[in-house]
Amino acid sequence: MLRGGEREVVHKVLMHAGAATLALGAALPALAQEKFPAELAGQAMLPAMTLVQPPADAPAALAVSGKFTLPGQRIDAVGTVAGTSFLSDKTAPRPTGLSLPFAGQPVQGFSGIETLKDGTFRVITDNGFGAKANSADAMLMVHTLRPDWASGVLSRLSTTFLADPDRKLPFVIVNEGTETRYLTGADLDIESVQQIGEDLWFGEEFGPYLLRTDRAGKVTGFFQTEVDGKVVHSPDHLAVATPAVPGKVSFEIRRSRGFEGMAASPDGRFLYPLLEGPLWIDATQTWETKDGKEVLRILEFDVQKQAWSGRSWKYALEANGNNIGDFNMIDGETGLIIERDNGEGEAAQACPAEPKPECFNIPARFKRVYKIDLSQADGEGVVKKIGYIDLLDIDDPKGLAHQGGHDGKLTFPFVTIENVDIVDADHIIVGNDNNLPYSTGRAIGRNDDNEMILLKVSDFLKAR
Structure with a gap:
């Protein structure tokens, strides 16, 4: 989900869109990593407007979601607040064709995937509507999906709702006064998932934290994040509070830059959570970089x-301001990391x-999957980038695309x-977070599907 912090960056880009586009275009030819071909082997979609009902024992307030998406307002009437793209210019809002609030819980955008090796995949719903303040009625969920590549149908097989009935979380949650204590997007922002044994582990962005649950979604463990032996904080960490008078608030990670991937x-011994933003280095009063590039x-x-x-280890971004999207290992040494810009829609x-509402004011120009090698890090711990595939240049010689394909190509411009x-x-799977109802990267005027x-x-x- 495009968070509040990301939207601040986007708004700055909007003010200087032409200059930013030229600068990025000029930078691309200088990149040195090898580009590898990618051929489409299948595409499947879950419609954007896919809703699930809360469990029977959930608070009545969760029957309708998205009531708090307008700043400083509460809107209870279903379908009365029109969705527009996060990336729209304020002078030319681009509609998504969907409206809030929703009668139910949106399955919506997926952030974090795990192959279950039987043709199905575990995914997690992003925290809700983009921030703590507007997601108190959005439930945290994990789903099992089965794609049918031939028909293009992405089916939801099951949904698990996260809850903290045993009070493992050391802070007040939205549903504190209930017995089941279902978790919402105002409590945590889970962004990545791994199963180890009978436990599910989640990388979380607000704290950032690590969260452990059982297979039923019940919280069994909670861990604050340590770097170099010290606890690190974002502005939303449980120990960070707004001061009573103007002054410095101490944190080391930007808002919305906690664990994304x-x-x-492979043996389940270690987890490798990856921060989405660089750390603040007090000694130099700067964000952590290597040769001018931000490192994560x-x-x-x-x-x-x-x-x-x-x-x-450290992962060096190709351009400052880029974001990572997910991280999974291939084997004990190499892994896959999505790196992308903050644009949507084809450049054409x-x-x-x-x-204007009928065109993309910040089109997608940088959407890649990198292969990295932890065993080939340099003296400062920066991992080697072996190469990448370009998600804006996918070959489709067999015409397998169900939507978005043309001229033997498919782009993934989300x-x-x-x-x-x-x-x-031979194969990897890639998926978008459709930011319901705030993204229109595939088609003007229509919210993206999952x-x-x-x-x-x-x-x-195979590359090394």
């Missing part, structure tokens, strides 16, 4: 010891002069692409 070692920490959590190991439909995992020795694509990338997966 989280991989696991990959941390190591020892599952057996239930503690941070103290080891970490970009606004030529000024923003602002938030937050799912990637290996399927087998899309999954299967990509044949044999050479990419």
